[in-house]
Amino acid sequence: MIITVTGVGVALPGADSATALAAARAPQGAVEPAAVLGKKGLRYKDRATQLGLCAALRVLTDAGLLQDGELTVDGTRTAVLVSSNLGNVDTVCRVVKTIADEGTHGVSPMDTPNASSNIVASEIAIRWGLKGPNLMLCNGPASGLDAVRWGTALLRSGRADHVVVVGVEPDNEIARGLAGHPLADGAAALVLESEETAAARGATVRAVVGAHTRGADVAATVAELAEAEPEPAAWYAPADATGALPKGQPVHDLTAVWGELSGALGVVQCAAAIGALDAGADGPMWLVAGTDSDDAVATLVLRPPVPARAQPAAV
Template sequence: MSTTSTAHMRNPNVREVAVTGIGLALPGVATYGDLLGPLPGEGGFDPATGLSGRELRHKDRASRLALRAAEFALHDAGLTDADATFTGVADATAVVVSTNFGNADSICEATDTIAREGVRGLSPLGLPQTSSNVIAGWVAIRYGLRGPNLTICNGTTSGLDALAWARNLIVAGRAEAAVVVGVEPANEVATRLLGEQSTDAAVAIVLESADAAASRGARPRATIAGYARARDLAAALTSAGVTEEKSVGLWLVDEAGADACQLLAATRQIDLEAQLGPLSGALGVLQCAAAAAHLESDATTGNVLATAGGPHHDAAAALLLTP
């Protein structure tokens, strides 16, 4: 996604898009308010008990984490009933997933099986897990969501890119709402690819047009005001609308960007990966959840900026959120 879409996102004539639901499947974090720190380090989601159940059978770990986070987010948004059945407009609800390592373990398992036994050794129950869009597909199937459905696998900026894609679908009229999921699993394959211990992390954000949210009495937590992806962080910030005149009360940063911008040097910073471990594709979506918590707790201290990427990456992305 280029920076050319950013001007359209800041156009006051387009529909506003708000965060109306948040769900976490993140060990040691009970609520999204905990993301503002210090983290409790205990409680919250327990993978040992939270990833079991009939509806989660024969699914890869990332899909199971994503389904739990989506369940919590849709409930939080008031879009499911007592039986966890979706009550929104299914034909107009999109699913956008951000993950970089999501089903890599399933793909490795399938290729190892083919090497040992040939294609006849593959299980028909496991083969669907090798699809690049399997996580988004399972979320859509579980809730009968028939809007646009896609997966973003875009490196360090993936989570912020997914939020921007979902917002654009709503602004363009392709959807009235979107479930955005950022998810990464803790398994041997992800750990080998990362070069360090991977983290179980799933977060889901429900985005809706402000009109749709107001029509059903939903409570908006934050509004996406600007987004840009560029070759460096300074260019991304400029295109996203971050200026000296526009107050930023909290900067959700990653290690790559922490020392790359003098404009925000005095702004309060939170680096979620420093506290939780590597988040990869889940980072940007988790930053959005933390931004909503900040804006709910103290909206008078300015907007929230989330960034990912920087000098050591091939791109940087910036997302600006307002009350």
């Protein structure tokens, strides 16, 4: 089964599209969820959930799965996968502190559901009626590309026809305290579908998902990928991984522009690579999330879409 990307959504400071993300401009301002989603339904939602909802709305619209606020596909066959290492940690820490200081009676009923580790994925599903498999991944820097891999697995196993993959990280006092530095405060999202499903609904294929590998160090994981894929036209990788990459192709380090992306890294890399392909860049694009100092390294290849076969002229 050939897996394709049919939509991209971006909600990063100064970048609201794959094209803007690929241009690697310096972050400007902050994402304003109310300007994207409207104010209704945002109260009491943590920053990660709000950012995830922004990216999800944009990707559903971009892929044509949402028109005029209504789903155009079967929601029961649409899955949601979210990658975030810090996610709603601010809500969790606030609830824990309240219980420690005041006991359980001091916890607001508005905070309780938001303390669920799956809150970002579940809120996206609830808002748009996406009733397929629903999963949150927190796998360190490799998490974003892991989410894409799990999305392809859901499609190949027949568990879903459409998969919304979101990578998001918030920047707030508690998240900064745990990470030790500021975070990107943004999100990116993809829609994955099989080639057949995309063709049946007339969707535009933005990229084809290639091989994925996962290992303990960059060099070995990339070498394994090279056994299955042709030479890359460009790399998307963090700076600390570039020393282990073969020389000759340009390397794009998105963290140098957007800051620490953590669990959102792999999905943001995918969105930027697709923005570059949209702008006419050569492929394939090889993505590397994680370094030798991390617990794991994940890699993924995105290929340019295959041009549709020319139809014979009518006689």
